[in-house]
Amino acid sequence: MSIRDRLARTAAVEGAAVTVAFIVMVVVFAVSSPFFLTGQNLHNLFVESVFTVLLAAGMTYVIIVGGIDLSVGSVLGLSAGMTLMTASKGAPLLVAILVGVATGLVVGLVNGLLIAHLGVNAFIVTLATLSIGGGALNVLTTRVELTGVDSTAFTNLSQGSVLGIPAPVLMTLAVVLLLEFVLIATPFGRRIFAAGINDSAAHLAGVNLRRLRLQVYVLSGVVAGFAGVLLAAHLNSVQPDLGTGFELTAIAAAVIGGVSLSGGQGSVWRAVVGAFFLTTLSQGLQLLGVDPTWFTIVTGVSIVAAIAFSRGTQWFASSLRPAAPRPSAPAAEAAEPTHAVNR
Amino acid sequence: MSVESNNELASARAQETSDKKPVLEAVGVGKRYPGVVALDDVSISLRGGEVHALLGENGAGKSTLIGILSGISAPGSGELRLDGEKQEFTNAAQAQNLGITTIYQEQSLAPDLTGLQNIFLGREPRRRGLFGRALLDEKAMRSRVAPLLEEFGLTVAELNQPAGSLGALKQHALQILKALAFDARVVILDEPTSGLADHERLSLFDHMRRLRDRGVALLWVTHRLDELFGLADVITVLRDGRHVAAVSPDTETPETLVRLMVGRETPPGVSGASSRAKRWTGAADEILRLEGLSRGVLLDDINLSVRRGEILGIAGIAGAGRTELARAILGADRIDGGQIHMNGRQVRIRSPRDAYRHGIAIVPEERKSQAVFGDFSLTKNISISDLRRTSTARLVIDRRAERKQANEYVDKLGVRTSGVSQKIRNLSGGNQQKVVVARCLFSGPSLLLFDEPTQGIDVAAKSDVYRLIYDFVDSGGAAIVISSELPELLRVSDRILVMREGRIVGEVVVGGDADLGSEEGVLAEKIMAMAARGGAA
Numbered sequence: 120m121s122i123r124d125r126l127a128r129t130a131a132v133e134g135a136a137v138t139v140a141f142i143v144m145v146v147v148f149a150v151s152s153p154f155f156l157t158g159q160n161l162h163n164l165f166v167e168s169v170f171t172v173l174l175a176a177g178m179t180y181v182i183i184v185g186g187i188d189l190s191v192g193s194v195l196g197l198s199a200g201m202t203l204m205t206a207s208k209g210a211p212l213l214v215a216i217l218v219g220v221a222t223g224l225v226v227g228l229v230n231g232l233l234i235a236h237l238g239v240n241a242f243i244v245t246l247a248t249l250s251i252g253g254g255a256l257n258v259l260t261t262r263v264e265l266t267g268v269d270s271t272a273f274t275n276l277s278q279g280s281v282l283g284i285p286a287p288v289l290m291t292l293a294v295v296l297l298l299e300f301v302l303i304a305t306p307f308g309r310r311i312f313a314a315g316i317n318d319s320a321a322h323l324a325g326v327n328l329r330r331l332r333l334q335v336y337v338l339s340g341v342v343a344g345f346a347g348v349l350l351a352a353h354l355n356s357v358q359p360d361l362g363t364g365f366e367l368t369a370i371a372a373a374v375i376g377g378v379s380l381s382g383g384q385g386s387v388w389r390a391v392v393g394a395f396f397l398t399t400l401s402q403g404l405q406l407l408g409v410d411p412t413w414f415t416i417v418t419g420v421s422i423v424a425a426i427a428f429s430r431g432t433q434w435f436a437s438s439l440r441p442a443a444p445r446p447s448a449p450a451a452e453a454a455e456p457t458h459a460v461n462r
Numbered sequence: 463m464s465v466e467s468n469n470e471l472a473s474a475r476a477q478e479t480s481d482k483k484p485v486l487e488a489v490g491v492g493k494r495y496p497g498v499v500a501l502d503d504v505s506i507s508l509r510g511g512e513v514h515a516l517l518g519e520n521g522a523g524k525s526t527l528i529g530i531l532s533g534i535s536a537p538g539s540g541e542l543r544l545d546g547e548k549q550e551f552t553n554a555a556q557a558q559n560l561g562i563t564t565i566y567q568e569q570s571l572a573p574d575l576t577g578l579q580n581i582f583l584g585r586e587p588r589r590r591g592l593f594g595r596a597l598l599d600e601k602a603m604r605s606r607v608a609p610l611l612e613e614f615g616l617t618v619a620e621l622n623q624p625a626g627s628l629g630a631l632k633q634h635a636l637q638i639l640k641a642l643a644f645d646a647r648v649v650i651l652d653e654p655t656s657g658l659a660d661h662e663r664l665s666l667f668d669h670m671r672r673l674r675d676r677g678v679a680l681l682w683v684t685h686r687l688d689e690l691f692g693l694a695d696v697i698t699v700l701r702d703g704r705h706v707a708a709v710s711p712d713t714e715t716p717e718t719l720v721r722l723m724v725g726r727e728t729p730p731g732v733s734g735a736s737s738r739a740k741r742w743t744g745a746a747d748e749i750l751r752l753e754g755l756s757r758g759v760l761l762d763d764i765n766l767s768v769r770r771g772e773i774l775g776i777a778g779i780a781g782a783g784r785t786e787l788a789r790a791i792l793g794a795d796r797i798d799g800g801q802i803h804m805n806g807r808q809v810r811i812r813s814p815r816d817a818y819r820h821g822i823a824i825v826p827e828e829r830k831s832q833a834v835f836g837d838f839s840l841t842k843n844i845s846i847s848d849l850r851r852t853s854t855a856r857l858v859i860d861r862r863a864e865r866k867q868a869n870e871y872v873d874k875l876g877v878r879t880s881g882v883s884q885k886i887r888n889l890s891g892g893n894q895q896k897v898v899v900a901r902c903l904f905s906g907p908s909l910l911l912f913d914e915p916t917q918g919i920d921v922a923a924k925s926d927v928y929r930l931i932y933d934f935v936d937s938g939g940a941a942i943v944i945s946s947e948l949p950e951l952l953r954v955s956d957r958i959l960v961m962r963e964g965r966i967v968g969e970v971v972v973g974g975d976a977d978l979g980s981e982e983g984v985l986a987e988k989i990m991a992m993a994a995r996g997g998a999a
Contacts, residue, residue: 304858306849313846316835323794323826323833324847324901325818383837 136432137376137389140425141396148403155406162285166277166353168398169291170195170346174369175376175390176298177342181241182373183302184335185315185382186234189245189366190226191343193252196362198222198347200259203268203357212272216348223344224337226252231336235329249366257359265357277352287349294342299387311335315382372397375425396425482509483546485679486531486562486648491540493526500526503540504705506698508648508679513670515690515711516683518700519723519890519920524683527700528650531681532564533557555584563641564650571633573626577616578603580625581640606643614638614669629780631662638669642676649673650681655689656918659779659946660990667693685920687716688949701725720921746770748806749909749940750822752791755800760786762964764800768909768940773931775955775972776944777989783964784944785827788911791942792817792824805908818847823902827913827944829891833898836887840879841868843886843897847905871900876926892923899930910934912943916950928954948986958985960992968992 148155174191181188202219206212226248233244259265279286302308310331313321322328351357376393378385400421404414484507493501501523508514518524529535530542533551542549544560551557554564571580582603591597604621611618614635620628625636634654641649651670655663670693673680682694690697691711699706699722707722746769755764760783768774776784789795791802793811801808804820811817814824826832835843845864850856852864868882877896879889886894895915902910912931916924931954935941945951951958952972960968970985 306853306856306859309842309846309849309859313835313838313842316837317831319832320826320835321846323792323814323824325815325823325905326846327813327815 136429137392137396137425139432140428141392141399144396144399144403144421148399148406152403152406155403160402160406164399164402165288166285167402168395169287170350170365171368171372171394171398172291172391173294173342173346173349174365175372175394176295176387177339178369178373179378179385179387179390180298180302180311180335181339182370182378182380183315183382183385184311184332185318186241186332186335187245187370187380188230188336188339189242190230190248190252191339191369192362192364192366193249193256194223194226194340194343194362195347195350195365196357196360197226197252197256197259198344199351199354199361200256200265200347200357202348202351203265203355204259204263206268206270206273206351207263207265212270212276215273215351216276219348219351220341220344223340223342223347225340226344227337227340228333230340231333234336235332253360253363256357256361260357260359267355273352274355277349277355287353290349294345295387295391298342302387307331307334312383315384317383368397369394371422375422375429377429397422482511484509484543485545487543487546488527488531488537489541489543491527491530491537491542493530493535493538499703501530501537502703504700504703505540506681506705506708508681510647510677510679511674512695513674513680513682513693515694515697516681516700517687517690517697517719517723519922522700522723523703524700525652526703528564528652528681528683531557531648532562532650558644561645561647562650563637563644563646563648564652565634565637565641565654566652571625571636574624576623577621577625577628577636577639578607580636581607581621581643583640585644607639610639610642613672615665629662630658631665634658634666635669638673641678642673646678648679648681650683652683653685653918654682655684655686660948661779663689685918686947687719687921690719699723723920724922746772749804750791750942751803753801753803755787755790755797755802757786757790757795757797760964761790761797764790764966766959766966768942770908770938770940771935772957773935773941773943773955775951775958776942776961777948777951777958778961778993780946782961782993784961785913786964787961788824788913788942788944791911792822818905818907821906821908822911823847823905823907823909824911825895825898825902825913825915827917829894829898829918834886834894836885838886840872840877840882840884840886840889840897841865844868844871844882844900844904847901851904867904868900871904872897875900875903875930890920890923892919892926895919895923895927896930899927903934908939910939910941912941912945914945915943916945916947924950948989951989952985958989960989962993 145155154160174195178188178191198219201222202215205218206215210218230241230245230248233239234241275286277285277287281289302311310321310326313324313326314328314331318328347362350361354361372393373385373390374380374393375396376385376389376391378390378393397418400418401414404417405411409417487505487507489505490503491501491505492499492503504523504527506514506516506527516524516527526535530537533554533556536550536552542551549560551560551562572583575583578600587599587602587606588595589597589599589602607621608618611621616632616635616639620632625633628636638649654666658666667689670680670682684690694711696708697711697714697719698708699719701723702725706725709719709722748767748769751767752764756762764787766774776787778784786795790797791811793813793816796812802811803809804822809816809820811820811822817823830836835846838846841864845852845859845868849859852867853859865882871877872879872882875896877889877893877900879893886897889897910931915927915931919927931941931943943951943954945954955972958970958972959966960970968989970989972985
């Protein structure tokens with residue numbers, strides 16, 4: 120096998136390109152800044168990336184099924200606010216956690232019912248709940264003082280560690296592993312892919328699309344709610360604009376990881392790699408002392424570069440593979456699956 | 463016109479044909495992908511005023527050849543000649559500008575644009591306005607197509623409608639106008655008759671004759687051998703990417719053509735049939751009974767029953783409500799009234815999911831958009847209908863069991879594939895269809911609905927699909943087969959219900975052991991009469 124063939128094979132492995140891009144970035148940062156690979160910095164990196172990682176993991180489900188969930192940014196902030204409020208009123212930790220998660224569940228349920236049962240466009244529905252959730256947090260912060268909770272249990276949630284690994288990282292790891300397992304190994308996960316690839320066919324093959332979509336939006340809401348709980352514990356204070364913009368970061372993370380926005384393709388771990396990519400990037404830029412006013416520009420360019428690199432590798436891989444046996448009729452091939460059913 | 467003059471005409475035309483200069487030629491073209499030779503040293507020449515038929519099984523290289531002729535893919539070897547001169551197209555638009563238009567089997571019109579907008583899409587005549595020649599010149603468009611409208615059965619009103627709201631035949635007519643509006647010299651038709659009812663096919667053939675008489679060179683791909691005779695002037699047969707024969711229809715029969723395509727003797731009853739061991743003879747328990755099923759204006763008081771071991775055919779022209787009936791039984795559309803009984807018990811079916819639970823599965827009409835999960839492997843395409851069956855504790859999919867089951871079905875149904883982990887999009891249409899049948903069988907149904915089960919698949923695969931239907935009913939199931947091809951219905955069904963305008967207007971019992979050949983014509987006429995307006999109700 121020639122080197123070219125070997126390269127093509129490696130490139131064809133799903134998610135290889137973004138992983139390579141990630142490693143390259145880490146190496147660049149490690150070389151340019153002596154602090155990048157220190158224990159403290161890595162600790163911060165992991166702890167600060169869990170929120171994007173969780174949102175991106177939940178978002179993966181929604182995107183694969185062929186939808187989008189813009190509301191997760193608000194859910195993150197609102198559920199952090201609800202958690203902190205409950206904890207500050209002296210409720211036990213478990214209750215505070217449940218309130219936070221339930222906040223996400225309610226928003227997810229509203230999203231799911233409107234999208235799956237009334238057939239309203241997912242983008243519009245979640246844009247509306249994004250707005251409503253953000254407003255609710257604003258109202259909440261004006262009514263209640265959302266700062267410092269004096270509870271060791273609550274502090275342990277973010278400060279605790281097992282074998283030196285921070286508790287939020289461990290919990291996030293558990294959630295991510297569970298989500299990935301459910302997606303690839305259960306009938307539920309398989310149906311999500313099926314509905315994303317061809318919803319008409321899934322419907323006619325006996326998949327209950329309404330229930331499936333409802334479940335997926337609820338799941339995304341719950342995961343975002345849990346991320347909010349961790350965020351509340353991490354900050355121990357909630358500002359009115361908390362969570363703003365996180366939804367777009369989560370979507371960007373999923374896409375960088377190679378989750379296809381047209382549905383039917385992707386995996387949780389790839390979205391997680393994408394989330395790490397973005398968090399590492401912003402942290403690395405800070406370490407390098409890049410002027411903060413340039414951050415968003417550099418971030419945008421990096422996203423484009425990462426995707427271009429990933430697509431380029433795929434193109435390279437496919438150029439050495441036999442094409443589909445029926446290369447003609449691209450008009451027919453390009454036809455999107457019909458989305459007429461139950462939308 | 464006397465027979466003699468007819469013959470003279472024919473020979474005169476033959477003479478003319480051989481004299482005609484080829485418009486578009488492919489000379490020794492080949493195309494290979496790593497590991498696959500899609501096309502190998504194929505030559506074909508298309509002459510003006512000639513209908514050139516292209517035959518071959520799925521995977522024989524027809525699509526690749528069309529792709530090369532229409533500029534979509536470049537030939538790996540060999541060359542294309544236009545009017546005898548070497549020509550290289552790098553894309554479809556370039557080929558179109560040189561007068562080569564392709565009309566695909568799946569409609570390539572923009573469904574939401576009007577007919578007129580579609581005809582001139584991307585090549586709209588402009589007129590002078592505020593910003594130079596920036597405005598569309600609708601008047602010029604209209605005047606350009608006006609003289610052609612009537613000839614191809616379109617009205618001005620239809621030209622103003624969204625193309626998607628027109629029937630398949632009218633959409634074909636639009637595409638023909640699109641070709642003619644730009645002085646097409648070569649028109650390539652990729653299975654234009656699939657999805658057309660019988661009388662519509664005849665109109666399309668008239669359109670094709672008109673194109674021919676205008677001196678256009680036609681390349682026509684079809685799976686239906688009976689269509690060729692009387693229309694095709696030359697037939698080219700491909701097999702496994704190679705040119706097998708260029709023959710005249712005068713010297714061939716459907717049987718000899720099939721032999722050329724398949725390269726081996728085919729079982730008796732060639733044109734897509736395979737004989738069924740025993741026909742259903744009546745009196746077995748009822749699987750499905752519909753009482754007064756209604757849905758808006760689409761389905762009106764449908765009463766029918768299907769018994770164990772029976773194949774019930776549903777005939778009717780497009781729009782008669784056949785697909786709607788299947789969808790109503792399956793719960794894909796909500797019904798307004800009536801009852802559904804399965805195995806003697808009344809059931810409520812409000813979604814396909816319910817239908818599967820009650821033992822009903824469907825092989826849908828549109829394979830690509832409604833049946834196949836292109837990015838899924840064969841295994842996943844099969845197991846989706848009953849994921850719990852291969853799951854441990856109904857929770858976690860047991861991949862090994864899943865693959866094993868898929869392998870069994872693939873073997874049993876004779877799917878030609880390199881393995882069950884292959885993506886289904888890489889299979890031919892016929893093999894995809896078998897996988898869809900396998901999916902249905904996987905859910906363990908007692909009633910299978912087949913909507914146009916052999917649309918767009920080749921002859922050998924057709925008889926395989928018939929065999930699957932027979933095997934299913936012979937092992938205790940019941941089947942409802944919807945088809946626009948009457949010969950197919952007559953061969954497959956034990957009984958045929960004829961639908962018209964959402965109602966069942968007649969029933970025909972297909973004789974079991976009688977000589978089908980003589981009976982078929984009579985039954986077909988009877989069905990046609992009922993399906994069209996004015997037949998006996």
